[in-house]
Amino acid sequence: MLTLTRDDVRLGCRAADWKAALAQAAEALVEAGRVSPEYGEGLLAREAQSSTYLGNGIAIPHGTPESRRYVRSTGVRVLQFPEGVAWHDGSRVSLLVTIAAQSDEHLDILRQLTHVLDREGVARTLASAKNPDDVIATLSRVPEKARLDAETLCLGLPLRDRLELALAAAARLRHIGCVEASFVAAIAGQQPVPLGQGLWLVFAASGVNSPALALATPERRLRDGAGDVAGVFCLAAHGDAHRALLERLDGLLARGDGERLIELSAEQVLSRLSGESAGAETARVRLLNAHGLHARPARELVQVARAQSVAVRVRLLEGHGEAVSATSLTQVLSLGARRGQTLVFSAEGEGASQAVSALVEVVRGGLGEPVTPLTETREESVPRVTAKEPVVAPVADEPLTAVPAAPGLAIAPAYVLRLPEFRYAERADDPARERERLDRALVGARQQLEALVQRTVGGEVSQILSIHAEMLSDPALRDASLEAMGEGASAEASWWRAIDTAARAQESLADRLLAERAADLRDVGRRVLGLLCGVEMPTPPEHPYILVADDVGPSDVARLETAKVRGLVTARGGATSHSAILARALGIAAVVGAGERVLALSSGVELIVDGENGRVVASPSPARRERTERRMVEQESLQRAAHGRRHEEARTQDGHRVEVAANLGNTAHAADAVERGAEGIGLLRTEFVFMAHPQAPDLATQIAEYSEAFDALKGRPLVARTLDVGGDKPLAYWPMPHEENPFLGLRGIRLTLTRPEVLETQLRALLTAAGSRPVRIMFPMVKDIDEFRAGKAIFDRVQAEVKATDVQLGVMIEVPSCALLAPSLAKEADFFSIGTNDLTQYTLAIDRGHPQLSAQSDALHPGVLRLIRFTVEAAHAEGRWVGVCGELGSDPQAIPVLVGLGVDELSVSSRRVPLVKARIRELTLSRARELAELALKQPTAAAVREALEAA
Template sequence: MIEINERQISLHASPRDKQEAINLVGQLLIDSHNIAPGYVNSMQQREEVSNTYLGNGIAIPHGLNEHRDLIERTGISVLQVPAGVTWNPGETARLIVGIAAKSDEHIEVLRRLTRVLSDEKQVERLAQTTNPQDIIQALTGERAPEKAATSNQPVDYEHYFDAVVTNKTGLHARPAAMFVNLAKSFKARIRVRNGERVADGKRLLSLLQIGAEHGTQIRVSAQGDDADKALKALQEALNNKLGEEEAETEQRTETASWTPRHASATINGISAAPGIVFGAVKTYVHRAAKVEDVAGDPIEEGEKLQQALDTSKKELAQLHADVSARSGASQAAIFEAHSEFLSDSSILQQTISLIYQGHSAAWSWNQAIQERVESLQQLSDPVLAGRAADLRDVGTRVQNHLTGTQQQEIHLDNHPVILVADDLAPSDTATLDPQGVLGFCTVGGGPTSHTAIIARSLGIPAIVGAGKELLNVADGSTCILDGSAGKLYLQPDDEDIEQVRQLQQQARQQEEAARAERFAPAITRDQHRVEVAANIGNVRDAQKAAEAGAEGVGLLRTEFLYLERNSAPSEEEQFAVYRDIIQTQKGQNVIIRTLDIGGDKEVSYLNLPKEDNPFLGVRGVRLCFEYPDLFIPQLRAIYRAATYGPVSIMFPMIATLEDWQKAAAIAEQVRQELNGPTIPIGIMVEVPSAVLLATHLAREIAFFSIGTNDLTQYVMAMDRGHPQLAKQADSLHPAILQMIWQTVQAAEQEGKWVGVCGGLASEVLGASILTGLGVKELSVSIPSVATIKAHIRSSSLQDMQELAKRALQCRTSAEVRGL
């Protein structure tokens, strides 16, 4: 056991920088006759090739292996810096433990040090203590470290703010990495809390594991000299969605619904990227690197780990640059997040701890990664759980370097192929050449994975979640991959392939024509007009919609005004936003949906109670009734903005006639108080009761707008985002179509119109059937506007009515999609 005395510990030091800190801790080793003066230079040199910062404010500077001859006897020294000293950007060291290791006598101290690392309160106490015996006892084990106090409620730092995660897919890897990098630019310690789950704001993996989904309220707290500046910057970043742009790639024209006549079999999966292709199959199966636990010298194993991390960082930097050039910064940000995993202190701490317990670097790294992959997979949100694939991808990259395994490459034939794989990591997908890979189909994966996102950005048709039977497909056999339908057709004949060629040519021509004619109205060949509007969420969206050729706004989601703040928006603020949006549309109608949030979106200033099933709780118009101080100012702002152009109001979550009448009465009272204009007021049809009451509601409302996404979930009792149920929660199911038809019939009897603002309206087949059912307005995603308008112009109402009639006679969604 190494003996440490008080002469080897310096308290309350205040070095100007890392170099001075190393000099000071090195001098303690010189004074204790542990090292020759030249070893301090070796300690400085190591910092140039590796990072000795462990995490939680602890650094362990030590010299290079080739300079061990300068060590006179094994020992350690400790420099306490209560105010902290910058070790590397974003890393502040408060306890600097200098190590002179001539043999393995120091291992027990390092083992104890790694245990101290996991106890934030212990580190804080040691960084502030005035008694050197506290540090000696913590490192030598003469007195066990005090057990951290436990509490049912995690403690926040003194300064904090509350925020709601507004990123569409939550605080997943890319925005979380942006948060961590920003947090690291400040000296203050940052803590992020979701309920009772707490994360270190400077650690990516820690942040991912709190499961901050879309709509989740989090508390961000900070402590330190620049805490206020840090919180201000982080709050602004969260309000701007951490720089994440909504994925709005150009809508690819879908091929007409088609099934090959002579395929021998069909494998069903989930659509990940649209498009239809044919070609020979190339099978790719991951080989797992063999990891053996062969113990070696801890210092040498640590060197191996550092070299593997450094090499992996260089590779990821190059991958980031390549993807940025090919697909843009948004997709490339995935690999910035991957690089951030390599600096996660919890992974490094555990790996180092296991190394000093006698395990190899490869085995230790594998253990640390696997534990965290399993933890991520258990998160309830499928998008966040899917980030386990990202961590596994990074882990494999480092593992290959540790084991000397060559990075597995996807070797393609000298002709384009359809890639069939057990799974594709994001880094695999990013290196695919669209000239060589026509499309791909995987056993596992989901449509929100980074693999799927990259495939869409590259324009590579893709299917995921096809099941293990996929691996039985013979290498070299010819297949047709329909990414839009999520189907892989085996062994088609020449006639089938010729039809695919024709469909591909048609799709290319349609895309070009749709873009050129995007401002032309959607009038069918037999002169029936269909209004194609856009779904938007803010002023920027409104501008994009106008440029895309949208005929107004069919759904303005007003939640964006409420979820990015600590207090409700004022009437004046809302008025200004609504006015600006209306003015972008230059006389075309804007349908404003009133506030639609519930217990699933925790809003700090509302203190909404947690509900067991928030989708069946106080949400939508029900919440507005409970909070008139939110509802009335919003209505006042809408009526005031209505003087700047055509506006309609739409109430969400109307389930009963009483709901409608109460909401309409409140709106009328507000209108009269303002002497505002009379404007159309309609409702969202998204719960079955509204459909069943449609004949009564139609006598009073101005219009219906059907939200097919929620209507599908409520009718089918299936979450459309559920990884196991996603295939079944299809808005083209006959049960949903019957609901839509019933609503249209009720509306037409009273001379009212029906629109659809759900995802079904953005599908070509869906748009045809909806129009045939009598829907007058299709409100679609912005990238879909030109495609849907062009499709309507190329169709006849009579044909679409016949299609809708046949769809209503179908028994399954598969039969509908087969029409």
């Protein structure tokens, strides 16, 4: 999406001709400091090459590669010409989106504009807009896409009537996140509506997250009192976005293709629903262009399509399945095809074969751009283990140092999670035998999964395994495998090729949910591959154990019975890695970044995990085991005592008070935080409100959400972080241009200041919901005083109208420059809250998810501690308070240091509140200051931890 501000838009422009319009556009870029005057010649030169008119009254002038030397900084200026300008290609232009780009950023901007090109009435809306906000809103609003793809199909189900099929289709939509349980309940109360040709329809609009159409078909055609049943469509209706799905369904029935739908594979079903008839000539081709199907290659494709004797349609195999006219530039651009994705051309009638062949050839040729072949890496994607130098396992009773991740002690046998090695021949001589082998493996895998589903019934693990079982029933995977076998591939090679292709197609869509489904596909693939190769897949033991792995994520742990996991040890990861955060949420002892030696341990060997001091010991001696057991008993006693005093204040033994609050990602959990002893909410991640809705939540919605937290707090303070999205965590309805390094890009306060109306609405909602109750609002990712002042200006304007009575406005200290400029910020901000996760990342220049370096991303690094001390001193000098809301606040080793540095508040996960309070009560302020000084003198984070442990 274009990130535009009001200053980027000029309304009411007039020009005698297109050259005069370009001159105004160049002047606007010069005035903005984006380009030097010579750039105007580049705009003219670009039009001489080909028109930059896109459609719907929009042109996007930009310079040639040679004119990039005149660009000072990448930027955009939008000029509105209400009366229109006659463009040199005969078009009528009412809006110029003029681009100054130092490289190929204009291609990203172009991709963001394609969604408005086919929208009815857009040209009129843009030409008549009376204020810049209307133009920005029109260009920025991405239409909702309705979903119909292989994931929404459930084919060949062993079901016996229409109602079962309807529920199966609804359940599939719920599995993939399109609908909630209330949608399934609404479908359960319906009688399917006959469409004819043996097809039926159920639909609902309640509980819909995103519009979609699912299809469930039985193994064989059914018949009941109401008629034939060949399949049931389930429609999740939402606004107007689902209408295109109904039109495609209507086209299918009009062609009479519904009769044979039950006989078709998933790929053929999608082909018919895309508008391709059984008699159509089709052809596929991979797109090789580096920047995908942007304007220039799309124009080449359209010109070739227009030269054919028959109409040609094109769809994106990895997309939502709708075929569009290959002669429409706007529709071709709307596909959003990227390098490596597959275009499917179709045509009917005399000359159809030649037409689709011509388009395939022009795509292979690069569409007027130099292209390079895709590197085939199938061999690398096969799940095999690369030979390495042998790693020596720890010897008995040898303490290994790791990064403390989640406090606690655990003693249990190790379960070392390793992916097996698969060895198989790539080729086979007997396709019929290979088909039999694959079918036996599919049956065996399904039986395994069904047994596991029964054993884990009712939980999240059961749901995931049920999805895996459904994937095994996908005929498209089997059909793709059979096709490869027909070409001489072995069952193993054919199956893995089908799995890998399907997984890559989903990963290429850049959707989080689909990426998780790709991981599920590979898990299913390995299960079948294990049966084909005679290799057993790893199965967690029935008894309690300590999980040892290279690294784990939420989806990995979801596959485990977490009640049996006593502790976690990973070879990689840092204190703020996802595995560490997950372990803290589960309340299990964990250490991360222990190194590869732990992967050489044998499953079953006894382990001690010390999540507080960062130690793991294999085969402990009797004496060490006895000492650890005594400590575990003591810790259990301490936890009970901490829980009993959870509602008391946290004061050191010499009376120094430190507030302990809770970090929340959902207002519904505020009551639980209070029950666990939280003295307030120290960090409310307000982005959850935005992520929970398919469109930006309005004022009333936000007020209702925030009020729930204020009500639960009963007068305790709430610290809310304003919307922190962008870069690495975009919103579906506020997508961002691709950034090479999103952590250093447009996110946090930088992003919301580009959409001040969004920030203003959120501030108004927070202040209104607070009323007379204490609210503390802070801006994320602030780098200096200018950004704070820009946000504060909006805050002051809203507060003057709302007049909330107990308000403070603060800054999150996450960027080193912000910490170093704390003295100037403290003169104007009411408080600071230090986000140690990001502050550590930016200070150490280590991504916490980096596979090799994340173990070194430790917030107890002396460089980070010095920034914290500097921040506290600057704040206290101006009478301001300082909190810590990062993961460091719940680290038992770090708590004395933070108290000693003068931090006034610690905000931690709700589960940790009682223990953090108990840790503070063990201290004296003088001792905490001694430990802080000791930590500041150390050269590394490891040295800090060693010194604190020895002190």
